[in-house]
Amino acid sequence: MSSFGAILKNELYKTIRRPRSYIGIGVISFICVMLQSAFYQDGKEILSFVTQQFESTFQIQGEVLNGNLICFIVLQTLIVQMPLLVALVTGDLVSGEIAQGTIRFLLTRPASRTQIIIAKWIAGLFYTLILLLVLGFFALFVSKWIFGDGDLMALNSEGLTVIRADDIQWRWGLAFVIAFLSLGVVAGLANLLSAIMDNSITPIVSVMAIIIVFTIIGMFDLPSFDLVKPFLFTTHMISWKSLFEDPVPMQDILFSCGVLVVHIIVFLLASIWIFNKKDMKA
Amino acid sequence: MSKIPVISAKNLVKNYGNFRAVDDISFEVMPGSICGFLGPNGSGKSTTLRMMTDLIRPDSGEILWFGESLKSHRSSIMNRIGCIIEKPDFYTYLSALENLQLLGRASGCRKTKADYDELLQLVGLKGREKDAVKAYSHGMKQRLGLAQALLHQPEVVILDEPNTGLDPQGIIDLREVILQLNREKGITFLFSSHILNEVQEICTDLIVIHKGKMVVQGPTTELLSQQKLRVSIELPEKPDTAPSWLGNPFFTERHAVLDGRYLDLQMSKEEIPLLLENLQKVGQSFYRIDYRNQLEKYFLEITNQ
Amino acid sequence: MKFLTQKWLQRGFGLLMLFALNTAHAQQDAKVLIRQLNQRMQVIQDYTASVQMHFDIPGVKMRDMQGKVFFKQPGKFKIKAKGIFFLPKQNPMQDVNALLMDTASYTTVISGYETIDGHDCAVVNVIPLKTDNELILGKFWIDVKDPLIYKSQMTTKNNGTLETSSIFGAYKKYGLPDALLIKVEVNKIKVPKMMSVDLNKKSAPKSDKNLKEPGYIQIKFIGYKINSRFPDTVFTDDAQ
Helix, strand or coil, X not given: CCCHHHHHHHHHHHHHHCCCHHHHHHHHHHHHHHXXXXXXXXXXXXXXXXXXXXXCCEEEECCCCCHHHHHHHHHHHHHHHHHHHHHHHHCCCCHHHHHHCCHHHHHCCCCCHHHHHHHHHHHHHHHHHHHHHHHHHHHHHHHHHHHCCCCEEEEECCEEEEECHHHCHHHHHHHHHHHHHHHHXXXXXXXXXXXXXXXXXXXXXXHXXXXXXXXXXXXXXXXXXXXXHHHCHHHHXXXXXXXXXXXXXXXXXXXXXXXXXXXXXXXXXXXXXXXXHCCCCC | CCCCCCEEEEEEEEEECCEEEEEEEEEEECCCCEEEEECCCCCCHHHHHHHHCCCCCCCEEEEEECCEECCXXXXXXXXXXXXXXXXXXXXXXXXXXXXXXXXXXXXXXXXXXHHHHHHHHHHCCCXXXXXXXXXXXXXXXXHHHHHHHHCCCCCEEEEXXXXXXXCHHHHHHHHHHHHHHHHHHCCEEEEECCCHHHHHHHCCEEEEEECCEEEEEEEHHHHHHCCCEEEEEXXXXXXXXXXXXXXXXXXXXXXXXXXXXXXXXXXXXXXXXXHHHHHHHHCCCCCEEEEECCHHHHHHHHCCC | CHHHHHHHXXXXXXXXXXXXXXXXXXXXXXXXXXXXXXXXXXXXCEEEEEEXXXXXXXXXEECCEEEEEEEECCXXXXXXXXCCEEEECCCHHHHHXXXXXXXXXXXXXXXXXXXXXXXXXXXEEEEECCCCCXXXXXXXXXXXXXXXXXXXXXXXXXXXXXXXXXXXXXXHHHCCEEXXXXXXXXXXXXXXXXXXXXXCCCCCCCCCCCCEEEEEEEEEEEEEEECCCXXXXXXXXXXX
């Protein structure tokens, strides 16, 4: 009998060996380095767009341009790209094997379809985690190394919040956990669509289409959309930003985390159900 | 005989929308046999093989492997069977050896390097195992496909069109491997192919389906013995004119045709002694009498083509 | 008619004289108060103190922070703290001191008397003599019995109005406050939605009011060290 561990090991091995997996890592590294270079060159000028509102009245003391701010900006910038990079790999986990024909080998082995789809789902989450670790390394550690530590001047819809440097590590930790849950939803959705569809491009495009539509609905400041927003997972995907408010709206964040976890579970269960029902005609 | 069939398909039905791809098919494959699974394109052959391997779920009917239901004993059954369905596709970014190791892990078998070497030797890929599969020809992929099907030492192997893309030497090698494994290890093969001579050459049993329905099933010799043989007699020299004895009723009834040094007739296997007797009677000597089963003709007849 | 005209002229002249005398008296009183203030200030060559800062600025959330303040005559002033903090563009501690010391650059007048926290204060208007001065008008609420500035209001051309209130304690005799509350008029911060990417916030009803809101910075001074003669490098050194 094959163990689930062996199936999982296979999926992880394939994820590591696939050239496609390194596109995301390359893109994240590139964007981080690009933003860091831009801020290193013109950081003060870029920041003045934000701080000029205060400068008629206040002089801002202390180093605003620091590693924490760069990390915050990078995270905010990549919130748009990360789902695409996650979907690029996770949207192909099942459908790619269907398109390539290798799914026939997998499904004619002792492991059940449920085990296979769960192993693929875990591999997707593993890849997501790797992407986030790469992001964390570049965005936080490299930025701090280049720009130094300091208080974070975070920008949100209500204005500015200055988070003290000694009060920020736990926020980054939780922000990355929430980012992981958010991207876990994307990975789960991509896995689900990948189980439904028989080619590798459609699930990736579909995931992005869903995220774009939901994000646009979330961006429009219309009272009629307020009714819909709580039900869109994209609304909760950016709840990590609330960690950089003062006081931290923990109830709201926990609610968002709950919504994301529910999405992850629902997408996984739907993937298992669909994959078990699916006829492999390809 | 109380042998349990290794495969027992009972009243299988599969619809794709309004189209019935498989319509109430039942058959059995006995242990130790090499069973040819034949049918024209679109006959439901591939759908049936996919149902046998749980890639497609039947709408109704039951599949038993080793006397156990595929539905309830899937995992243990899959451990005992190997297959190539449609065409062998691999992870092209991995080497042949990595592909085998990966599939070996998925089968739950622990293999040593020597095991892999032996397998690669058997299918003729030794020395190329570290090459990426993307550099493999179709024939090489077929060989690797056979290797993966045999990886976990299965009791039954399903081969769907294994000859496709193989060169003549590859076809001969594959035939020898199948016969060797069947003979030495008692592995049962369910074998689908369009190369009917090859099927006739190695298959002990035949299953023929057409338009999703079962046409015939039985031992190859038994099925083909009901058919007229195509007998060819090699004469010592080309006669100047057609011999007068060709007009005898024995020869005319059997559609005897002289083609150079060869005389072709159609008759049943049981009539061959009678042929020898008649040749002796008319004083015609010969070098050799050869006969071939007409599987191709038989196949076309029973599938109404 | 001639008589009436003469009488009115006499009365007018009398009123004018009275006003001129009053003004001269008010100017004289204001100058005395300022001189007394300056004398008190001149005793202090430098000082350092620990500071606790509390910020209440509309659109800015910032926790309290601690730091150290450095002052040296005639007008060098710096607060050093680890981290980001906001100070008014016009530095009240620096600018008031420098302004009042330069007595030749302005004229003063007492515009009235008010009670601030139980202290009888003269409201001294400081008007720069030069028209190109950044300061338009300075108003100082100075205790007439013990000259200390309890409240100030400085209106500048470019940076609006800055208001301060001081609470004096142990270092009252040096004119150094225990606490300083700075009030600044702040433009309401507008953050583009796209920049904040704050999608989970519900849309707020639109309103045009509150374009300018008051912001407060409270600075508490603890443990003054006066005339300790620290080096000037603290004002140029960027280290926090």
